[in-house]
Amino acid sequence: MSQNPTATAGTSATELAGFEGLHNQELLGRYNQSLMGVFGTPQRVLVRGSGCTVWDADGKEYLDLLGGIAVNALGHAHPLLTSVVSSQLATLGHVSNFFTSPSQIALAEKLLGLSAAPAGSKVFFANSGTEALEAAFKLARRHGNNDAGGKRGRILALENAFHGRTMGALALTWKQAYREPFEPLPGGVEHIPAGDADALRAAVDETVAAVFIEPIQGEAGVRGYPAGYLELARELTREAGALLVFDEVQTGVGRTGKWFASEGVLPDAMTLAKGLGGGFPIGAMITFGPDVSTLLGTGQHGTTFGGNPVATAAALATLHTIESQQLLVHVRQTGQAIREALSGLDFVTEVRGEGLLIGFDLAAEAAPALVQRALDAGFIVNSTGPATVRLAPPLIVTAEQVQRFVDALPELYAAATKEEK
Template identity: 60%
Template structure:
């Protein structure tokens, strides 16, 4: 299918003589890193590399070195880098209408909301709140829970190992103490339950269940090491939240938009068991690199919780972001990428398991969200060595390598990484970690 922007531009796009140049890419990685340390806040530490361009699943740094991007901007670049359909859609929309305030609407905004409701299989009366990021989508979902029962339900349940974002509201749902402690006190009322523990979930509702506003969970925890919820957990969650009048909120910021081979991870029968949530949050892969997110509220009971003036966002739903998301959905459908993600993910996990390297304890995941679990805490060292060899992966825990590559990756392109894993020293010692 061809993705085009609605409407016809009134003016031609500026010619090259009118274009301002991008910052010059000359200079080494070391030179750019030195400039970074003097200009950018030190919230991420020194950059591992300074990247200057990308194509498909590959990126190049300022020294001209090529890397296979097996992290995809942390599950963002679903179409790889510089995808022609995506770049054309963004350029066409920006050349027609770039930004408007939320006093107005655009055809792309409305069309995107309709498409999200369709792929989410949302019932009549459902609505979408468009945002610029996953954290913003989480904030919208958290506000929905506060509005549920007019604030008479003070409890919000989340899971140990959860990551839902870094803003104050989203951080209150995020479990890792190192993220939380510098900013406490956080918004109150959040209780963390043991991950995947059905008995703990039952107990949380057995005592004060009618005071629970919502249960917020990731179908597969990404930051905690690509940990899928056990089969039956979401079905039990749906049963308990329904019985006690609480909302079931699924964070699909990382797992949504085809990452697992379905539009949403909870649509897999072995993960979701056919449940219909009340709210689903998405972002990351939704725009394939362009900042866009959404909170999808299922049915009028959830969709009507936020009234006029009770929430807002400057850039959420802007025409360019909406065009990027529509293009992303269109390419995934046109090129059969859901099936490709399923097949390639299965083959990749099997190849990694079959390396026979005793350092690899387990390979798990769904689609192209994959974890390589090592038998000792050497993930940071392995990731550093992989980078030096031309592969970008993420040590999301001391023992876990996370892969979330572009959907356009091929078997041949990923095989050299499998070979690298097979050749990892089986006696790599923990004290050698970076």
């Protein structure tokens, strides 16, 4: 690899690597030679972004309606976010958790306030959603092991759930294709039918340490539950002495038009990531109340990079922007307009979701082909199943921008279904 020996301040990573002028195919060839193939071959090499638009190495423009899978809450290159991150990195980038920083303390206080946490609640910072779930998994184990009789060995999760790919988070995840190559996974996890009140009542008892629930199952196709299901989970876990853990990694931080999709039901712990840093890696676990917040003591969990000054500064900038620009209202209004527009298409059989987390089903199992056709046409979307398309655009996206995709959908669908035949 050629490198620039005269690099100075202001040099980009592309310039530093000597990659100027290289195009998609050449870069993808080098990717396949040098990176592990756990993601397959990427679809494009993206080189820059602005707002809801990104460009690839060939100069082609795309409307980003996936937002890095619900990560880029403020779009790309948001001026406040880039300014705050640059300023913090130029001041203090990393100090380890032998020390703390003002941004770490401020972000913890902000999250406790937004989540209406009672006195004695605490925050643990990680680097990703799966790490936040690992912390919650250990919290559940600790709670179960605190039982004097050792009876709380069961942890409940839902069928079709996705909680991550590290070993503890994977044990909570439903999909067998993800799980089987890595078994035996941490034991004691049982999956029960999602949204089934009777199954929940039958499963939750004094042998359960914790119940893990995504308020909306994103990877399952943006699927919610019958009215009252989360409230029932809260009632049953409280009666049984089990913890209730909400996985808001995808649904939190304004994605559904509320700060948290579970708003109105207070769990014992909540995990966050994705949109929290606006594109900068950060995860968090919030524990509610002093009893739960003291389960993990000194030395019982940790992280090198979690809660570093740059990541927490990025999260503060993201939350400030969502709040100051009243993006929650915008998300609710824009999401409603998009769902109505999609519902008007005759080949769309169902539209689901809240705010700007949207899933819609096609009349034919042509979603993967449609996603590829959309990419060729300049739209980035995602399929979560053979007939399901998911949208999770930046929270700043406009209804007019998404309408461009809706207007293109009939032609894209026709081409995709023809291809499938």
